[in-house]
Amino acid sequence: MRHSAYSAWSLLRGAISGHNQWTPAWRDAPPKASYDVIIVGGGGHGLATAYYLAKNHGLTNVAVLEKGWIGGGNTGRNTTIVRSNYLYPESARLYDFSLKLYEKLSRTLNFNIMLSQRGLIVLAHSRHDLDSMSRWANAMRMNGIDADLLSRDEVRALAPDLDMSQHARYPILGGLTQARAGTARHDAVAWGYARGASTLGVDIIQNCEVRGFLKDNGSISGVDTNFGRIRAGRIGIAAAGHSSVLAKLAGFRLPVTSYALQAMVSEPVKPMLDVVVMSSAIGSYISQSDKGEMVLGGGLDLFASYAQRGSFSVMQDGIAGVLALFPGYSRLPLLRQWAGIVDIVHDSSPIIGTTGLGNLYINCGWGTGGFKAIPVGGWTFAHVLATGTNHELAQPFQLDRFNTGRLIDEAAGSGIAH
């Protein structure tokens, strides 16, 4: 199926002709008996992988299997923040590559992902925060990523609603900013990649749940689904919080625990906050969506869960943290609250590569930070699925690091705890 490109001209043509020329953005496909590559999971990472398999590697006999609807898991349950303010060189390279792909993505996909590089501030509440932020900003700059330390007055100028009074519960001494960070429209990212992949010939199959893996001499040769058996040369799992469930079906283990991560939005209000504000010390963060909703979140519900809902106490902590920073927001009614099931690993870094089983690959472990990494997750996962060798950027992020001990511990260095 070919699409005519979206443009001001196509909008104008629609305006004249009564908007009856629009076709579905992507094709809802029935499954074929076999594919070169099957991707299990139709979230951002799975769809981006399919797109880059077709675009970068010319592989179009590809299917994305999604047990629900595309972008309906964590891709539709995050706070849409994109950033690359990581500490270690391996992470910096990976996440900044992602942000650079995001910067061009609307044009690449011919789909407006509404990227807004409004900047992100991490607040410093103590002398020690200021010291560690200097180290963090220096590390970022050494890695070629934009970072600036902010004085107290500069923070105030960027976010005037912050409580800077004498009696503030959390005094604000300064901050760290990445000006290129910001937000993007989450479902546009999923649909943009889906449209791009579908146009290049990829089958997107919804309501298709993988219930088992087919094995030939210890290698994986296909999947068993509610639509029957589908064979494939190579299979990639991109299932975030459900990675362990699929790993168990296939017969390997992961260093992953699944937790619920909550976020929530207020009623839409007039523009009043044009940066993303985070506090690592408090564990809360907030931004304002283009619709006007205040989007806020806090920490994990720290017990294993697949329930896609969070505890009230954790929600309360997140809100209390935001209100301590922005007391003026206390009268905003909450509109929605939700939780996604995130795949937490001990070093807060992803796993992109082989599983130990022939023909089976995995992309997981992004934890609470998967949205920002969708482009690079797709790019590097497509590379290993197409070529059988790791992409240079993904080489440090292999499953065997949990045995060799070469962890990349970003828990302390990545802003919000994740």
Add this chain to the structure above:
Amino acid sequence: MARPALDCDDQAWGEYLFFRDNPKGVHQERWRHAYGCGRWFNIARNTVTHDVLGADRSGDATP
């Protein structure tokens, strides 16, 4: 969970430190009554419904 011998290979040590079953369903867990008596105890809990299926003292057999 049984701790392997300290001279075990990297595979066994990594498995012990990091790799977990992470079941969708019944999960055997150890909790601590942090805001109360401070005692450790075991529970069997469903990770989908959050139902607690049973509890017993730390050191007893799994519920």
